[in-house]
Amino acid sequence: MDSADTSRRRQFAVDGVVALAAGTAAVAGSYAVAGFTPAFVVAPVEGALARTMPGVVVTLVITVLGSLGQQLNLLTAVGLAAVGLGVPALAARRGVRGRAPVATIAAVAGAGLAVGALVWLLTRSPGSATGAGVAVGGVLALAGFVERSEAGVLPTDTERRGILAAVAGTAVAGLVADSRGIDSGSKAQRALPEGPAGDLLREARQTSLDVTGLEPLVSEHFYQVDINSVDPTIDSEEWSLSITGAVNEEVTVDLKDLREMESREEFVTLRCVGESLNGRKTDTAVWTVVDVAPLLERAGAPEGCCVMLRAVDGYFVQFPRTALEMGMLAYGMNGRDLPRGHGAPVRALIPGHWGEVNTKWLSEIEILDEPVDGYWEKRGWHGTGPVETVAKLHVTNLLADSRVEVAGHAYAGTRGVDRVEVSTDGGATWTEAELSTPLPGEDVWRQWVYRYDPPDESHEVVVRAVDGTGTVQPSEESGAFPSGPTGWVSKTIRP
Ligand SMILES: Nc1nc2c(c(=O)[nH]1)N[C@H]1C(S)=C(S)[C@@H](COP(=O)(O)O)O[C@H]1N2
């Protein structure tokens, strides 16, 4: 191999590295301006990835990897975006090799503009596009500057000033992003809000069983499940909800209209069909709600078997219309505005049904004459119906008097939890556990606790709930896919 060949290869490698650095900088620049919002260039890439992934893969990712799967998807999207946005930078470097400096400057600017245009096409956010474009230009200029100084060519004053300006600009953008990164958070705040929501939160706090390590009746950290890693940011002033399809008259309401309707505070528990049997994706909050029924009446939908709920993030879910007639629209959570992660400004709450029908960022209710598949049903799930009954075992404490304390939550949707039974001998004999006083509401979980003198040998604790209709939680075991986990939670306790 002659030396010209070697140096050409080396040059190509250097160009590749610089282009990738530029692409990565573009992603960073977009993030610096947009933060973790839909304007971040990775958001649409990740969304497209999630949407095009075959159902089996999605299911595998959910059931095996859990939220790690979503993080991997996000990481892949970051990689794809960095490579994709590096392409114009590569073209710029290859295109002007050996040309006059003015051509180089034009190429740097061109690459920045091209990347900006790409990001704008993906996000429609001028800020995000500018952040990405400037970052690419900055990296290319910096690379050129370093190469020239290595070759002994000193930079002019103009160049030096340009680079300084780019660095300063990026730093400022980074600071802006940082200040935006503070999330609205879904944690029930320590200081209780005033008013009816505060009263209910206080009641939940007082009713919660005093068991070390047991999550209170109103969740401190409410789980979150989304089809995209990046949640939509909706201007609540711009938001509206339309009732369409098989109606006499289309009805559109905005947040102001909803706030003028008769509202109430309501405890509602949500449970994801994709969680494991003893999983952590069941939680409870106090929601500020209005009923859906008056809106449906206004639209007049005499026929229509079913409804399709659609959301701003591209989510859609279909289920029987009778379930929606019992449904609510929530714009508050634990005495505050509904947080972005839980569907701001408005989400649906459908009592007793699996989490997936509780559409966040709700934008449309379409009345259908015939059922069609929703987002998850297209991917093989059957999660639009009522929840399965479950008693979970999350806490095992050894008490000072050497008894064992086991505790958890039980949930049976609108059937309610009548009792929880515990066995300490692998299911041979059963005793009733103590339950928390029921909170007001049609669709709320309860806590249970049971204390006993443990035998000297290792033994199996099994727990099962009995719902309000007297039906015992089914013992047959099944995984989450396709219609939710079933079976009895059990745990081996060693002395
Ligand atoms: N628009 C929209 N609504 C959605 C989802 C979603 O991805 N997008 N996820 C659903 C699923 S699968 C569940 S379990 C619940 C979770 O609600 P949470 O994130 O507030 O806990 O929201 C449902 N509503």
Ligand SMILES: [Mo]
């Ligand atoms: Mo879910």
